[in-house]
Amino acid sequence: MKRLAVCVAATASAIALAAGPTAAAPSPGRHGEAARHHAPARPASESARLARSILNTKGITYAGAHVGGTDKASLPKQNLVDVSHGRPARTSPWGHKKGARVALDTRMLTGVLKLNTQYHYRFEISEFVGGEHSSTSKHYAGRAVDVTWINGRHVGKKADHRGFMNACRKLDATLVLGPGDKGHSTHVHCQW
Numbered sequence: 492m493k494r495l496a497v498c499v500a501a502t503a504s505a506i507a508l509a510a511g512p513t514a515a516a517p518s519p520g521r522h523g524e525a526a527r528h529h530a531p532a533r534p535a536s537e538s539a540r541l542a543r544s545i546l547n548t549k550g551i552t553y554a555g556a557h558v559g560g561t562d563k564a565s566l567p568k569q570n571l572v573d574v575s576h577g578r579p580a581r582t583s584p585w586g587h588k589k590g591a592r593v594a595l596d597t598r599m600l601t602g603v604l605k606l607n608t609q610y611h612y613r614f615e616i617s618e619f620v621g622g623e624h625s626s627t628s629k630h631y632a633g634r635a636v637d638v639t640w641i642n643g644r645h646v647g648k649k650a651d652h653r654g655f656m657n658a659c660r661k662l663d664a665t666l667v668l669g670p671g672d673k674g675h676s677t678h679v680h681c682q683w
């Protein structure tokens with residue numbers, strides 16, 4: 492991808508040089524063509540790179556279904572795939588923000604990645620922006636993650652949720668909820 496970008500840019504420069512001074516004011520048609528050719532060569536955004544890194548991390552896995560309904564387009568792995576391709580993540584067609592498209596926050600993505608690479612947790616993500624959350628939930632802003640399995644144990648059934656929650660806090664999460672907090676007996680919520 493990077494090599495292609497360099498190649499295309501070099502070709503465009505060569506054409507501009509060969510065309511001489513008139514190239515400084517290209518015709519609208521030619522300008523349009525150049526813009527179209529350059530579009531796919533844009534460098535990946537930080538969120539796209541982070542999403543790709545998370546997808547490539549073996550210790551991070553994903554729920555294959557939502558709790559409240561069936562919608563593959565808003566499953567957590569698909570949220571990351573979309574963002575890795577430069578597209579916003581999709582919410583579910585139910586809940587408080589139906590069928591929306593939202594970016595995933597780079598602080599949240601960095602935290603999720605480091606929970607594995609820095610704190611060595613193996614965990615399963617149940618939701619990013621999909622599923623149903625409270626009306627003002629930061630899930631709908633792409634700033635929260637829910638985790639149901641930690642190191643092979645389900646949250647609420649002997650998983651080390653305290654250690655995991657502390658790791659979220661050390662990674663600068665601004666709100667961390669889990670067993671003992673209302674509505675969080677079986678999952679950990681970390682938000683940035």
Ligand SMILES: [Zn+2]
Pocket residue numbers: 624630635636637679680681
């Ligand atoms: Zn949550």
